[in-house]
Amino acid sequence: MSGDFAADWLTLREPADLEARDASLLGRLGSLCGELSINEAVDLGCGTGSTWRAMPPALADGLRWTLVDRDTRLLDEARHRLGDRPNVRFRAMDLGEVQAIPLPVRGLVTASALFDLCSAAWIDTFVARIVESHGVLYVALTHDGEVSFAPSHAGDRDIGRAFDAHQRTDKGLGVALGPDAAAHLATRLRAAGMHVLEARSDWVLTVRDASLQRAYIGGYAAALGDDPSVHGILDSWLSHRFSAIDAGAASCVVGHRDVLSWPRG
Secondary structure (H helix, E strand, O other), rough: OOOOOHHHHHHHHHHHHHHHHHHHHHHHOOOOOOOOOOOOEEEEEEOOOOHHOOOOOOHHHHHHEEEEOOOOOHHHHHHHHHHOOEEEEEOOOOOHHHHHHHOOOEEEEEEEEHHHHOOOHHHHHHHHHHHHHHHHEEEEEEEEEEEEEOOOOOHHHHHHHHHHHOOEOOEEEOEOOOOHHHHHHHHHHOOOOOOOEEEEOOEEEEEHHHHHHHHHHHHHHHHHHHOOOOOHHHHHHHHHHHHHHOOOOOOOEEEOOOOOEOOOO
């Protein structure tokens, strides 16, 4: 996968994302924003606006939001889906320049399915900016590399290793940490003196999620099609996976983590 995503993919995954988000962290986020008198929020890599739609109504409607993405087509789609809202504005920018990202002072910063695309250096610089701004940070659905498929296939381990390696390539924000990103983020936030809560937000996909499973497996095909380490394995693995989906016998768990952080004192 690259750092750019089609609106159709984001739409397809949104229900699974919404179900997977840890409810306790969302509840704590709502309480924190009230306790800390937060009134401004920025969502990074907003896509079609799914993070905003996942917010409790008091936050979605009660804060002034800036939704940021580098893809103007996704921003247009977000505008269309959110409609005319006086508390929401949109901004196109590349997130590669961390120092240029608009972070509100004593505000809320959110992001979903973004940080596994980021490098260690990007995250370290971002954490420094969050600390400096005295902000609250809610980062959801960071892929952690824990993936299991049923029914199993002899190539599962090799395919998983190859996909993890692909996730650690440069997606436009430096050499990505991929599955290590959530742990790295939480460690750096704690080291900087922030409160940190973590929770699992795994996709648990069953027969009802056949379309999403098919698209997710298609992502493996696109990512690993030229990878010599899985030549002779990938085609058989894909055939096995797609056949199981077609037969209504496939399931998978895709590991993600949510992180909530806020200043001490």
